């Protein structure tokens with residue numbers, strides 16, 4: 358596990374005056390270590406390895422905290438979670454590329470895209486709380502594997 362990353366998260370929590378409890382920390386580490394997006398159920402099973410008494414609310418509360426702090430993103434279309442690639446910044450919307458073969462998720466941040474969405478939404482006097490921008494398909498690695506077989 359990338360100690361630097363954890364240290365960064367701990368520093369941000371200290372600055373914001375919020376607590377990275379051992380459970381929150383463990384859930385975050387698991388999400389970072391998992392190669393593909395993690396579901397709450399998978400995280401619970403993995404958490405039980407170190408905390409046999411972990412219950413679903415333990416995981417949900419940790420996920421809520423991590424989402425709230427912008428350390429992770431929810432992949433809405435698969436109801437799973439990935440770590441944010443630039444969590445030093447405040448909450449942001451991102452465009453997720455989701456590979457249906459290996460489950461890998463790439464986070465893109467395109468300010469122009471978000472600005473366009475915001476201006477479209479504004480035209481309707483709509484108060485948005487969330488944008489979901491997710492593309493499904495095959496990642497470069499998986500499609501190159503296909504080409505060679």
Ligand SMILES: [Zn+2]
Nearest residue numbers: 441442443451
């Ligand atoms: Zn992000």
Ligand SMILES: [Zn+2]
Nearest residue numbers: 456459496499
């Ligand atoms: Zn893939």
